[in-house]
Amino acid sequence: MDILEKLSKKLIVSCQALEDEPLHSSFIMSKMALAAKQGGASGIRANTVQDIQAIKQEVDLPIIGIIKKDFDNSGVYITPTIEEVDALYREGVDIIAFDATKQMRPDGKDFQAFFSDIKENYSDQLFMADISTLDEAINAEKAGVDIVAPTLAGYTDYSEGAVPMNLLSDLLDHLSVPVIAEGNFDSPEKVKNALQMGAHAVVVGSAITRPQVITEKFSQALREFDDKSKKGKVIK
Numbered sequence: 001m002d003i004l005e006k007l008s009k010k011l012i013v014s015c016q017a018l019e020d021e022p023l024h025s026s027f028i029m030s031k032m033a034l035a036a037k038q039g040g041a042s043g044i045r046a047n048t049v050q051d052i053q054a055i056k057q058e059v060d061l062p063i064i065g066i067i068k069k070d071f072d073n074s075g076v077y078i079t080p081t082i083e084e085v086d087a088l089y090r091e092g093v094d095i096i097a098f099d100a101t102k103q104m105r106p107d108g109k110d111f112q113a114f115f116s117d118i119k120e121n122y123s124d125q126l127f128m129a130d131i132s133t134l135d136e137a138i139n140a141e142k143a144g145v146d147i148v149a150p151t152l153a154g155y156t157d158y159s160e161g162a163v164p165m166n167l168l169s170d171l172l173d174h175l176s177v178p179v180i181a182e183g184n185f186d187s188p189e190k191v192k193n194a195l196q197m198g199a200h201a202v203v204v205g206s207a208i209t210r211p212q213v214i215t216e217k218f219s220q221a222l223r224e225f226d227d228k229s230k231k232g233k234v235i236k
């Protein structure tokens with residue numbers, strides 16, 4: 001069975017913690033991946049070669065690999081240059097994901113130039129395009145990517161306010177490559193809806209693997225409760 005078939009209508013859990021996050025550690029990410037597997041995940045999305053190596057020791061699941069790297073001259077940070085693609089390729093991951101937005105990349109290339117180099121050099125690799133708008137998705141498909149995901153909707157300054165379900169439905173209407181739902185699919189209901197709409201699979205990250213984000217949702221609910229109960233009080 002090929003990887004896309006293996007992931008068909010399945011849950012992929014993103015196990016990522018950047019340097020400034022409390023769970024930043026390849027060991028912890030490997031245990032997150034194990035927990036995800038025990039909970040029924042069929043794939044893992046992971047950042048950095050170190051985390052991917054640790055995760056491979058712990059679970060035998062298809063991996064979507066990325067390398068996040070910040071550059072001063074560009075807003076592109078998910079697998080921004082051919083160097084990161086090469087490191088992921090050499091490590092061996094089932095799918096390499098990268099930013100496929102219209103933003104200029106750190107090496108001065110646009111997405112088309114970046115991807116045409118890659119396609120030539122790594123023809124046996126599956127590639128997933130993280131986009132923020134429908135236009136970017138259409139361009140990525142034209143360029144020859146294997147999978148498209150709305151991962152960056154709301155994260156580029158021109159895509160503010162994008163609603164995952166609306167963009168997902170546009171992608172499903174306009175693309176023929178598989179669309180993986182990713183980015184703020186933060187409840188079991190949204191995951192189910194995405195699959196019912198026709199998404200190939202769904203990636204869930206923060207709602208499962210970022211306890212600080214999960215805790216904040218509970219705190220927010222308590223703040224709202226507190227505000228309401230204050231408003232309801234009669235001040236004498």
Ligand SMILES: CC(=O)N[C@H](C=O)[C@@H](O)[C@H](O)[C@H](O)COP(=O)(O)O
Nearest residue numbers: 014151155183184185204205206207
């Ligand atoms: C925008 C960006 O950098 N997204 C990253 C992409 O790899 C991850 O930080 C997200 O956790 C992942 O996309 C899953 O999304 P969510 O955590 O919303 O379920």
